[in-house]
Amino acid sequence: MGGFFGVASKGDCSFDLFFGTDYHSHLGTRRAGMAVYGENGFSRTIHNIESTPFRTKFEKELRDLKGHYGVGVISDYEAQPILMRSHHGTFAVVTVGKINNAADIVAEIIKTGAHFFEMGNGEINATELVGAMINQKENFIDGIRYALDRIEGSLSLLILTEKGIYAARDKLGRTPVVLGKRADSRCACFESYSFQNLEYEPDRELGPGEIVVFDENRCTTLVQPGSKRKVCTFLWVYYGYPAAIYEGVNVEEMRYRCGRNLARRDSVEADSVAGVPDSGTAHAVGYANESGIPFSRPFIKYTPTWPRSFMPTIQERRNLIAHMKLLPVHELIRDKRLLLIDDSIVRGTQLRETTEFLYQSGAAEVHIRPACPPLLFGCKYLNFSRSNSEMELIARVVIRELEGGEVSPEVLQEYADPNSEKYERMVEGIRQKLNFTSLRFNRLDDMLDAVGIDHDSLCTYCWNGKE
Ligand code: SF4
Numbered sequence: 001m002g003g004f005f006g007v008a009s010k011g012d013c014s015f016d017l018f019f020g021t022d023y024h025s026h027l028g029t030r031r032a033g034m035a036v037y038g039e040n041g042f043s044r045t046i047h048n049i050e051s052t053p054f055r056t057k058f059e060k061e062l063r064d065l066k067g068h069y070g071v072g073v074i075s076d077y078e079a080q081p082i083l084m085r086s087h088h089g090t091f092a093v094v095t096v097g098k099i100n101n102a103a104d105i106v107a108e109i110i111k112t113g114a115h116f117f118e119m120g121n122g123e124i125n126a127t128e129l130v131g132a133m134i135n136q137k138e139n140f141i142d143g144i145r146y147a148l149d150r151i152e153g154s155l156s157l158l159i160l161t162e163k164g165i166y167a168a169r170d171k172l173g174r175t176p177v178v179l180g181k182r183a184d185s186r187c188a189c190f191e192s193y194s195f196q197n198l199e200y201e202p203d204r205e206l207g208p209g210e211i212v213v214f215d216e217n218r219c220t221t222l223v224q225p226g227s228k229r230k231v232c233t234f235l236w237v238y239y240g241y242p243a244a245i246y247e248g249v250n251v252e253e254m255r256y257r258c259g260r261n262l263a264r265r266d267s268v269e270a271d272s273v274a275g276v277p278d279s280g281t282a283h284a285v286g287y288a289n290e291s292g293i294p295f296s297r298p299f300i301k302y303t304p305t306w307p308r309s310f311m312p313t314i315q316e317r318r319n320l321i322a323h324m325k326l327l328p329v330h331e332l333i334r335d336k337r338l339l340l341i342d343d344s345i346v347r348g349t350q351l352r353e354t355t356e357f358l359y360q361s362g363a364a365e366v367h368i369r370p371a372c373p374p375l376l377f378g379c380k381y382l383n384f385s386r387s388n389s390e391m392e393l394i395a396r397v398v399i400r401e402l403e404g405g406e407v408s409p410e411v412l413q414e415y416a417d418p419n420s421e422k423y424e425r426m427v428e429g430i431r432q433k434l435n436f437t438s439l440r441f442n443r444l445d446d447m448l449d450a451v452g453i454d455h456d457s458l459c460t461y462c463w464n465g466k467e
Pocket of ligand 1: 461
């Protein structure tokens with residue numbers, strides 16, 4: 001996914017930039033960077049954060065990073081910010097999103113005489129590509145508009161210039177951009193809580209496709225927002241931090257409602273309700289409050305030495321690390337009928353291991369209640385670890401087994417319908433494969449109701465394939 005923070009200040013912005021960016025650390029695990037503009041011109045720093053958290057990695061450089069304007073980014077993929085010099089002057093760009101038609105756009109731009117550096121894997125850095133697209137047009141406004149319109153996927157961005165910072169939200173608003181203000185400064189970011197502890201007040205959220213420019217004194221809208229939006233629903237279900245607010249809806253509260261809606265359709269008998277930490281916990285609180293079944297924590301996440309950003313890229317190791325982060329409380333597991341809520345089931349590997357571990361620790365029953373419906377489609381819009389590899393999704397694996405191979409989009413739609421016989425068979429197939437005592441997914445309408453905004457404004461592609 002990734003997240004960013006941009007700040008324009010009367011004084012030095014580096015303290016706000018450092019902590020504002022750090023508050024986006026849950027959104028990415030690969031790279032992070034900051035760029036500032038001040039009396040000494042532009043400066044930039046980028047680091048790999050796969051094994052060391054942002055603050056530890058950047059704190060030594062904080063002393064040298066001085067300026068009035070700055071942008072910072074936590075990236076789940078490419079190195080950023082990209083610092084460029086063109087007919088626009090020097091600027092730094094940071095992005096959140098995914099470009100599916102990058103090859104076509106690169107070919108078009110190369111024809112104009114431009115060139116790109118290749119990353120180690122032969123790909124072009126997506127943020128550099130966005131910068132190159134902006135350079136294709138006369139001015140920043142036309143360039144940003146062109147980039148938002150031309151890419152297939154999604155794109156939100158910040159651009160640091162000598163005169164201020166441009167902020168643009170994806171044309172369908174899949175990811176958020178929020179503005180904050182303080183007497184001496186203004187900021188724009190992905191997570192609104194990132195500026196609240198820095199004593200900024202929330203100003204407003206950008207609308208879909210809206211482009212603004214701001215400095216320390218004012219923020220001006222350059223392109224008005226569009227009316228259609230498709231905000232990523234997974235922001236509330238899984239990705240967002242509990243304190244985050246998107247479209248006026250707090251993540252933690254949405255998860256309580258999500259768990260409540262799950263409980264309202266359920267009649268299973270269990271001794272306790274637990275959530276798979278971290279995101280499953282709030283869904284479980286909502287379920288427990290509604291059902292009257294006590295909430296408990298039969299396993300606890302060991303956080304002191306396992307920062308979230310540490311995730312090895314090899315799958316076997318990832319599973320082992322995920323497992324090692326959890327410590328059992330045997331007294332809460334032995335002979336108990338446990339109801340366990342996770343935000344979603346992707347491949348199912350980790351949840352199966354967790355379930356096995358609970359049985360081995362003496363659990364009598366393990367009932368699984370994912371907070372969202374079965375994932376049937378890989379996300380096309382974001383670098384989103386929950387559903388990137390469509391063929392490996394457990395629901396698709398089971399459908400292939402039931403149908404003897406790949407199926408048409410029409411048949412997939414039948415599997416997405418919670419009232420269909422095919423859906424029942426798929427859920428039972430998943431339950432058997434992962435060895436749960438029982439399995440019941442949240443319904444799409446119940447999950448969307450839990451967000452509480454117009455259903456049409458929410459992206460549901462990974463559950464029903466609808467764009
Ligand atoms: S497909 Fe899923 S993960 Fe991707 S933007 Fe839509 S809701 Fe979010």
